[in-house]
Amino acid sequence: MKKAVFLFACIFTLISCEEEGELTGSLPPVAIDETATPLFEGSFEPTSGINATGKVKIYLENGAHRLDFEDLNVSNGPDLKVYLSTAAYPQQFVNLGNFNANNVYTIPQAVNVSDYSHVLIHCQQYNHLFAYAPLQPIQ
Amino acid sequence: MKRLFLLFVFMVLQSVAVFAQGCSDAGICSLDSYVHDNETFKNIITISPGYGVGDADVTYLTGALSYTRIVNPKWTLNGRVTYSQADGSFGTRGQFGDAFATAAYTFKQKELSRWIVNFGAKFPFTQSNLKINGFSLPMDYQASLGTFDALAGLNYVYASLSLSASVQYPVVNINKNSYIAEFSGTDDFNTTNLFERKPDALLKAEYNYNTGRFNVRPSALFIYHLGEDTYEDIFGNRQDIYGSEGLTVNGALELTYSADNRNSIELLAATPFVVREERPDGLTRGLVLTISYNYKF
Numbered sequence: 001m002k003k004a005v006f007l008f009a010c011i012f013t014l015i016s017c018e019e020e021g022e023l024t025g026s027l028p029p030v031a032i033d034e035t036a037t038p039l040f041e042g043s044f045e046p047t048s049g050i051n052a053t054g055k056v057k058i059y060l061e062n063g064a065h066r067l068d069f070e071d072l073n074v075s076n077g078p079d080l081k082v083y084l085s086t087a088a089y090p091q092q093f094v095n096l097g098n099f100n101a102n103n104v105y106t107i108p109q110a111v112n113v114s115d116y117s118h119v120l121i122h123c124q125q126y127n128h129l130f131a132y133a134p135l136q137p138i139q
Numbered sequence: 140m141k142r143l144f145l146l147f148v149f150m151v152l153q154s155v156a157v158f159a160q161g162c163s164d165a166g167i168c169s170l171d172s173y174v175h176d177n178e179t180f181k182n183i184i185t186i187s188p189g190y191g192v193g194d195a196d197v198t199y200l201t202g203a204l205s206y207t208r209i210v211n212p213k214w215t216l217n218g219r220v221t222y223s224q225a226d227g228s229f230g231t232r233g234q235f236g237d238a239f240a241t242a243a244y245t246f247k248q249k250e251l252s253r254w255i256v257n258f259g260a261k262f263p264f265t266q267s268n269l270k271i272n273g274f275s276l277p278m279d280y281q282a283s284l285g286t287f288d289a290l291a292g293l294n295y296v297y298a299s300l301s302l303s304a305s306v307q308y309p310v311v312n313i314n315k316n317s318y319i320a321e322f323s324g325t326d327d328f329n330t331t332n333l334f335e336r337k338p339d340a341l342l343k344a345e346y347n348y349n350t351g352r353f354n355v356r357p358s359a360l361f362i363y364h365l366g367e368d369t370y371e372d373i374f375g376n377r378q379d380i381y382g383s384e385g386l387t388v389n390g391a392l393e394l395t396y397s398a399d400n401r402n403s404i405e406l407l408a409a410t411p412f413v414v415r416e417e418r419p420d421g422l423t424r425g426l427v428l429t430i431s432y433n434y435k436f
Contacts, residue, residue: 021230023324024274079268079317095332095373097322098273108373124333125268125315 030104032068036061042119042133051075052131056119065107072101079125084116088132180435183207189429195327197227197279215243223282230271236282238262257292266315275317277328279421284336285314303343309336329380329419330370337366354395362387368419382416405431
């Protein structure tokens with residue numbers, strides 16, 4: 001019986017696996033179209049104990065607002081999200097999804113981008129802000 | 140006996156084509172209602188590997204390891220650990236799910252009837268936010284609901300008939316699921332970002348039929364999900380998941396074969412008659428095959 005219990009534990013420890021599927025495969029880097037119009041930009045500031053450098057730009061591309069990072073490096077976190085926010089912390093925000101510095105984020109059509117003053121990198125699972133970038137209009 | 144066994148196997152195979160909804164986290168559904176009279180052995184180890192088919196294209200390998208201690212004719216204690224590995228379009232993700240600790244108190248028998256009170260708790264091993272390659276996964280791929288639950292039940296046994304009423308109440312929610320359907324590339328699953336789940340109530344009627352080495356227990360389970368589950372949308376607003384409240388009715392059949400006084404094997408088959416419109420908790424199963432091995436010592 002002891003052998004059976006030990007075998008059971010071993011089997012399920014060994015198969016505690018993580019394997020990507022067709023919906024979770026690595027995405028190729030996406031580039032903003034050269035004809036896109038840059039509307040806003042900002043530089044990231046880290047919060048206490050976090051390293052963050054880099055910039056964010058919001059473009060108008062084929063009628064859609066798209067958010068792109070430039071040379072962004074942020075400390076690793078367990079559940080980092082990209083927020084558009086009305087303050088330098090999560091307040092009346094729009095969650096754009098999981099953070100990936102290589103992603104280009106399409107902002108939902110219902111969102112009026114000019115209502116938002118900051119882009120945040122925020123850990124949702126532990127409710128901890130990692131970095132914020134005040135947005136400035138590009139003249 | 141062979142005919143009875145073959146009949147059971149046939150019924151299990153028949154259930155393959157039927158879409159079933161499992162109990163809420165297998166908590167209240169499996170509260171101990173057995174009467175442990177005249178037990179020679181006071182300890183029972185149970186190993187329960189299983190296979191399941193869920194919503195969309197998700198399949199499951201599951202397992203549970205359980206220890207039961209019969210303290211005396213009145214008190215029985217149980218501890219159980221569950222494991223679940225989901226496989227589908229999002230990939231494969233496995234993890235230990237929950238630990239259960241329950242106790243049963245059996246009141247003194249009066250003629251053919253007796254009462255049993257059950258209570259306990261469920262402890263999650265995860266915050267229900269397992270990911271693959273950085274992608275958030277729906278609740279169907281999570282090994283646990285991410286809630287600390289209180290379990291309580293009252294069981295009335297009259298001769299071979301058993302009637303139970305139980306509740307499973309999420310006391311503390313640590314669910315940090317971050318699945319948002321519009322970012323996922325499929326609309327097969329509900330958004331369950333920061334999912335909050337409502338309690339369940341269960342009524343169960345079971346008939347216990349003993350014949351030689353076989354014990355057959357057909358039962359009917361009525362599970363009511365007491366309210367609409369909720370999630371946080373991309374604007375940070377909490378939204379109800381309409382259709383997640385409601386009734387599930389299952390018919391179940393359990394067969395236990397005792398090889399000797401120490402070793403027994405148990406098979407379980409269940410079929411739903413009524414299901415909820417929306418089941419964002421990911422507990423839906425189209426097929427469940429579970430074989431439990433019990434060892435007494």
